[in-house]
Amino acid sequence: MAAPELAPDSDLARVEWNLDPLLNGRGDGAAGVDALLDDALGRADAFAATYAGRVGELDGPGLVTAMTELAELQDVIGRAGSYAALNFSTATADPERGALLQKVQERGTQLETRLLFFELEWAAVEDEQAERLLAADGLEFARHHLRTARRYRPHLLSEPEEKILAEKSLTSHSAWTRLFEEQAAAIEVDLSPDGDQADGGPVALEVALSRLFSPEREVRRFAAERVTAALEPGLRVRAYVLNTLMADKMVDDRLRNYPHWLASRNLANEASDESVAALIEAVRARYELPRRWYRLKARLLGLDRLADYDRMAAVTSEADSIPWSEARDLVLDSYGSFSPELAATAREFFDGAYIDAPVRPGKRGGAFCAYTVPSAHPYVMLNYTARRRDVLTLAHELGHGVHASLARPQGVFHFATPLTMAETASVFGETIVFGRLLAQAPTPESRLSLLAESIEGSIATVFRQVAMNRFEDLAHTTRRADGELSLDRINGLWAQSQEELLGDAVEITDGYRTWWSYVPHFINTPGYVYAYAYGQLLALAVYAKYEEQGEAFVPAYLELLAAGGSRPPEELGQIVGVDLTDPGFWDTGLNLVERQLDAAENAARDAGRLD
Secondary structure, three states: OOOOOOOOEEEEEEHOOOOHHHOOOOOOOHHHHHHHHHHHHHHHHHHHHHHHOOOHHHHHHHHHHHHHHHHHHHHHHHHHHHHHHHHHOOOOOOOHHHHHHHHHHHHHHHHHHHHHHHHHHHHOOHHHHHHHHOOOOOOOOOHHHHHHHHHHHHHHOOOHHHHHHHHHHHHHHHHHHHHHHHHHHHEEEEEEEEHHHOOOOOOEEEHHHHHHHHOOOHHHHHHHHHHHHHOOOOHHHHHHHHHHHHHHHHHHHHHHEEEEOOOOHHOOOOOOOOHHHHHHHHHOOOOOHHHHHHHHHHHHHHOOOOEEHHOOOOOOOOOOOOHHHHHHHOOOOOOOHHHHHHHHHHHHHHHHHOOOOOOOOOOOOOOOOEOOOOOOOOOEEEOOOHHHHHHHHHHHHHHHHHHHHHHHHHHOOOOOOOOOHHOHHHOOOOOHHHHHHHOOOOOOHHHHHHHHHHHHHHHHHHHHHHHHHHHHHHHHHHHHOOOOOHHHHHHHHHHHHHHHHOOOOEEEEOHHHHHHHOOHHHHHHOOOOHHHHHHHHHHHHHHHHHHHHHHHHHHHHHHHHHHHHOOOOHHHHHHHOOOOOOHHHHHHHHHHHHHHHHHHHHHHHOOOOOO
């Protein structure tokens, strides 16, 4: 019934990150974290003693000095926080790691309350005076950050109120988020037929979900049923967590005078409500693209209609198991074909033990890149199962990694971008590797297989993320209008958003109605998901510029990455010649997806798979 397990990969088993550099020689593990936090607390007390009540009196050089001290302080705090969070992510069931993370969050909140005065006093400076201060020489490392911070003026509360909210966050959002992460990481899926533990046994959720790529429909159906069964035991708890955090956000938004549930996320993303609405509606207007693909896929699989568990099925019988060492070499060589500097930056992640790749019990699902702080190196976490899609995930996360690495000279205030720009390098890197794979494809069948994976990646990143945004929109607005949502109501809203996306092309099974419940973004960062679509379409437009200009494009692209978040998104786009203010911008990226769909149909005909 279940697909055979992959052979052990000795190279992969050794791919563990080394977090000790984050502690900066302060000690091992918890002792090093404590030393960093003690240092940060001393710096925070000195900073408050010097500047509390005096921010409005600073001149230009004084503001430069203050921001320099604050940057050094944020670096120390960031090292401790990054260590604790990354340490926890690979073993979420370990009570010592959980306790260390909690300690960092608690002491981090103490530090936050000591420093709140600066943000509030800076926001209170009159506009004319603020502009004079922002023009000070030597403020380049913080100028955009300070200008952006002033946009929050209408949403800030008094200092005592802000302190209360910061202190209470430990037992509100932070606590519920940790509970959800621990619950989700503990999910194990029993893939043994008829309970026979000798054949299949419990596996991590990530491994079970990878079975949905199987070319055998019975394997996919069985895996989907078992995933649904594995989600069931903690389902009501996760629904309660979602309800609680939606209520928590509702209260925050009301206190801070945000007009709707997504407004605070848009502000953080430096994106107007109008531009985000235009993105979402542009994608929804092209939902026929994924439906067209799924209808084609049904024909390729010999089915009248796909079920939800068929969406990721392989459309060819080609084996796609790729050992870790081969994936590493392929990604690095592909990056090098674009830019030796890009490849050298990516290689640092492998040579310096900045990647954790194997699937392990209790490890957080999915993949991510942690920027950490500019004085330290970024880290990448994967759950590598040797599928070709995992190779593209490696390329994707290393794209984030090289973006973070190249932007480190910008300093702590500017090296990270808004979420709307954060996917640019990751999708670009993934596209480079995909292009290499496609160029090497020896047959129409191989091309079809690769194009299918790319199209499905775009569907997952653009169309599905917008559908997930629609679920969040329905859930948050309904929660605010009607009160706490029942589990059935949440499931129904999820199904409604997915049915809008899939139309009559895919059957939504009853079990799939609960699959919202392992998605961490709904819990950790409400409103996050549309940024994937934004970033994917932006990156496709940037890649189109590369196709037009060739090697001449490389310096501008590297300049874009090195700029980090030091400028507004519109100005960053101008570096590589894209206009984010153009209402037709989104259709440019969507048209590229449609071109790939046309190519897939042609490859299917060339392979003799269509009449």
